[in-house]
Amino acid sequence: MEQNELVEQITKAVIRKLQEAEGGSGSPSASTAQQSQTRPAQPGEKPVAVPPTAQSLILPGELAPYIDHTILKPEATAEQVAQVCDEAIEHGFYSVCINTTWTEFCARRLRGSAVKLAVVVGFPLGAMDGRAKGFEARHAVELGADEIDMVMNIGALKSGRLTEVEQDIRWVRRSIRQRTVLKVILETTLLTDEEKVIACQIAKKAGADFVKTSTGFSKGGATTHDIALMRRTVGPKLGVKASGGVRTYDDALAMIQAGATRIGASSSVAIVSGGQGSDSY
């Protein structure tokens, strides 16, 4: 019970600070995390803390450097994973995002290219023991991974066990190199706005480089509302990755306009061609 009160107090304090930072001298147009749930960022509205390039219109072909080209379904074959690597090289995607069983295979396939290798850890439930997440991450880095997309301990957050949520991320941060990029997946569809804010704060404190919306394996994916909330919470320096259900050029652009600096997608080729993907994540 004590912990729950603490959670509530922190939440209120964070949301108050966000309101202050956003509303300046208390102008009536100040939107709060609460309000923006019912009023998603409008097209044309100035996005919060987005890199300069994203503030002007990005053409489909210019989206490639934002994209983690992703294949995570358990039944994916070596042939399909290889194809994703080859597409990433061909289209100049930022990275390939895979399950750790394919780390060595993809590191070899991508060798000599500029494409980074991102792997998922404790995926997709985030309910794996923190030390095991750390081991999975370290071993993947040893085999060639450049970026780790770990899932947060959602159950611990829901239980108000915030020290455990932070410790879980720290296990992974400590297990990998300083230059290895660490993304923390919140699985926003399972969280309240208050929980999203707390999760962002903890991820930032524990040394994450990115916060990321979704695994693609739960009830829902990225929304512009969540991206804007996450961007406001972590500030301009951390990365924000939109993932899950981003299937078209319009989807991707809306996410970037809302504050995303990275897009996770399996329909990446369709996105940079201005078309629409139908693939599952």
Next chain:
Amino acid sequence: MEQNELVEQITKAVIRKLQEAEGGSGSPSASTAQQSQTRPAQPGEKPVAVPPTAQSLILPGELAPYIDHTILKPEATAEQVAQVCDEAIEHGFYSVCINTTWTEFCARRLRGSAVKLAVVVGFPLGAMDGRAKGFEARHAVELGADEIDMVMNIGALKSGRLTEVEQDIRWVRRSIRQRTVLKVILETTLLTDEEKVIACQIAKKAGADFVKTSTGFSKGGATTHDIALMRRTVGPKLGVKASGGVRTYDDALAMIQAGATRIGASSSVAIVSGGQGSDSY
């Protein structure tokens, strides 16, 4: 291509042997793995290789020792996990089945009771690096787990990389104690009947104590067809666990009559009360 041919040859050989073993001197009633797909085991039909108790009718209250009482959803709170432990003690379920983040918590909660502690590993995609599965399993055993429910490397099987599928299971088998029970989850809904047979053979060869149908997080769960096929393939000595979608007493009884020796369920209390559960896995 060579590997695919090998897979096909092994499959044919295995299915031929199963037909021989089943049909005796080639009686016309001999059912094959192929035929049983369209003709599930009928009620009253003699089940294959089921323990003596299961051959007579089991009353709802007598099902408890068959059940792994399960809570695996990522948003499960400490309170909900504790409740599952308490229910297992109250109703005499065989075990509690949880994600590894809760291992220590549940080991403490179950201390002094007869309820075993089962944890899932590489869950639910099975696409985690084999060494990481081994670490997750070993660490869980150190914290008090009695049984490990690991997910097979489905993508490797689909790619015909059968040595990798076996190696993956061996990493876990070697990481845990000899007395620790190892179950291998096939995720049958993603496999053809031929792949199910191959998966069972590999799991048995690699030292599994059980084969298990499903994670509960994919498209489908346990069927009597799959249980019967798995039982025929592994023979009478290995365990077969039916999991995913088993929500009523009738479901559970049908699985046991088809050859299951263990049931994974979250609706366990409803099952032993003769009612129907609505909980998601």
